Amino acid sequence: ANFAANVAQAELQPADGSPAQAGFAAADAAFTGLFAAELALNLFANWWRPFASDAWSVFDLVVVAVSLLALGLDGVPGLSFLRLIRTFRVLRLFGRLPAFRQIFRALTSAIQPVANAFTFLFVVCAIFAIVGCTLFGPADPDHFLTFSFAFFTMFQICTGDGWASQIARPLFQHFQPSGAVDPVAAVFFVLFVILVGWTLLSVVVAVLLENFIQASWAEREETERETKRARVGKSVAIGPLDPLLLKMVHYRSTEDLHKLTLLVFEAMDVLGTGYVEYGTMRDGLRALHLDPPIMLSAEDFQILTCNGLLCGSQGEMSFES
Template sequence: MHPVVVWSVALIIIANFIINIVEKEIDPDVANLQYAAFWSGCDTVSNILFLLELLANMYGYGFGKMFWGSGWNVFDFIIVAVGILLMTGIDLGGMAKLKLMRAFRVFRLFKRIKSLNKIITALLSAVPGVANAFIILFIFFCIYAILAVELFRDFGSNGTYMTDDLNDVSHINDAYTPRGYTNGREYYGTWTRAMYSMFQLMTGDSWAEALGRPLVFGLYQKSTFTAGAFFISFIILTNMVLTNVVVAVLLDKFVAPPSPPMTDEEVNHFITFIKWTSEKEKQNREAAQALLPPPDPTVEPRPPSPKSALVARLAAEHEQELLLPIRIERIEKSSQRVAALLDELFAQSVGPSPEPA
């Protein structure tokens, strides 16, 4: 938990992540690696460092339930265990693909850097609300996919579709896609294809030329209402409304809820404590004044002289020294009273503590 250890491990994770990026940039051919020894050495050093850090972490938690009760610790254990297993060189067959888990090591930063951990924690807490919004979005996707299969599946089924210009001149257009399917069969032939087309439509990825315009101009030639209403309503509902609902729910979970206000009983206790403290302070001041010698009525007060300023200051300091033990005792008593009151308020809000077994 020490900041030096936390940031040292974070720098090792970042360095390992950067090495993986450089490897895939300058030496991407796994079957013919140019610097295989260097990449293997870096991976071995990283695995050993991560193993030592994991063992130290497990030792700090006592190798018990406290360690395994944290999801981040379980994630660390899986990542490190996979790395050590691959480092042994054992023939794992298809399990060798576990090497891809190296890319996920960078997620361990979210455990060690508090600012990143807060974001991930907020995202995880937002999952239930966001999931509900996604379910609504998914339902609309399903509805429009069903409609698309019903309306557009047979579009261009004979390999062509016809359009009309303003002079009532018909044009025959090729309905085949680069994959050899007709337009309707490729994009709307089945429910799953239509679902993917709806996702492309929502993201705005070249949907107009591939998905929309052939249907708008060629489905019913001069009547563009059916295709136009279908696409425009889908974009308004999903891209403009429901996706913003998802974002709104997500942002709402990032805002910390306000602290609960004090109850009436707690406010009454606090007011009583302030009154009682003020009364005790008054009594302490009167007791301190009683310790001072009374003024002599036979001595006439003299006008202050310039030389008496130093004497007056020294006398005031001497008076403060005389009252110092009284003030220390008063501060200690006030601290004890505050502690007792806080204990009382905490016991009332939490409830009585369980009896020891």
Template sequence: MPSRERLRALLETDRFQQFIIAVIVINAATLGLETSAATVERYGTALTAVDHLALYIFVVELAARLYAYGWRFFRNPWNLFDAAIVTVSLLPTAGGLSVLRALRILRALRLISVVPSLRRVVTALLTAMPGMSSIVLLLALVLYVTAVMGTKLYHVTAPEYFGDLPTSLFTLFQMMTGDAWSDITREVMAVHPSAWVFFVVFMLVCTFVVLNLFIAVVVSAMEEEHAEESVQATEDLGRAVLTELATLRAEVRELRDRVPVTPNGGPGPAVKDTPGVVGNGARKPATRGAAGRRRGSASGQRE
């Protein structure tokens, strides 16, 4: 087996993937510990050593994958994602670029490309983006209409919430998330008792309709992703079965070529047992009748 194929087989083993996952988790934990001043004071050297070791492992792994897959490495978007994260980690962090030290935590995002379940979720989200764009447009339209109405109706009553259009947009977005929406509503209702109609309709439309559409689109995309994986698994199984059938046919053809044939193309005559000889050439024991006949003929000759 060529060296590239051996390296590719090694990179695709479960043990190697588990090792990379462990390195990512340990590196993420050390980067989190670096946020504690007391921990850095006591174990700063060890944390830095672990961080550099993890970075070296990621660089070696990336170089190995680049060598093993060749140009096919750039056809996989997850490989490009990993390469971008490792490249950011290699940038200098001294002087004006010291802010890039905070970007080292992006290495934890490599779990997305390593863990298959996380990769499926992210793929489903990216697949759902075209469908979600229409929902975002609908939500933005509802927010804009209600913000204009809220500004014209309640800018005098609650100027801190509906004083102008940007403030009203932020207030309605805050209410849509469920943050203190009842407090805002009660403050306005103290002056306008019928304001509950405006706010209840807004909450029903945004929270219970539009936001649930996001969930529906994402779930539909995940189902489609699962269906595509099932089809791919079925195709792989079919190819494996066809390969096995081809191997069996070759073995049957080889066995058939070993069987002797007659000139007319049929199988050769079966070997018949001769008297006193068994099929494997061993001598048969004399039967009782044959022994009696020999004794009778010997007596007749003496007479």
């Protein structure tokens, strides 16, 4: 709604003092107040380190602070640029909507490789700009008089904006009044279009796409890991030993599981006899201090031992059982 109001204000351009301008000012003050209240709640709920460690929360703080400053200094001349920063409040959606957050993270993760590709592209354009100044500067000073002119011309050619009709063909007419194609100019422009317009720009897009896919997979894997951790944390203990099994479920191998089971048995076998009965097993499980604690009943012990089939004549159970 705030972004739509900014768009409408930029489109209508209401005059100062008009009812429309007053309405937009009131809407902006209302949105600023809502954002400030939300920021205060976030700051109160995540004081202080969690708030400061979250980049989106810091971004909210900067935007809201600038909005409040622009609102309080509305009559001061020369501070109109503060109003421009308020339009960036729509970027707060990137931190709240998963789809936008995924795109934003993919773009930020691709900054370095894309910057490397753009650096190479810049160097190639600079080389062609220097060559263009030397070859075509006297003939076409509007496009190749200086390096800056020539570099911008190379950028124009990259976009495909009238480079043949406005730049290349007038040079053909200058060097070949008969109307023939000038070979030097033709090789220069065709080589640049093939190398930069068709190849290097595609490389930049490919690098961005590759990093976007990798970031998307990383985001998906992180979401799946968080979901699994949440499911494990919210698991409800149904069986008598479920709290213990939830602790042992992250074993790395069968040997690791065997060692964990042996450690639990030794914790219950406090006398070191190699056997546990109902009483020692109940006390040993209670001494593990699990959450929730295991309160083993006689009925549970009967179920675990298959009604005593896994026990000896005295009701004891060995580690092998």
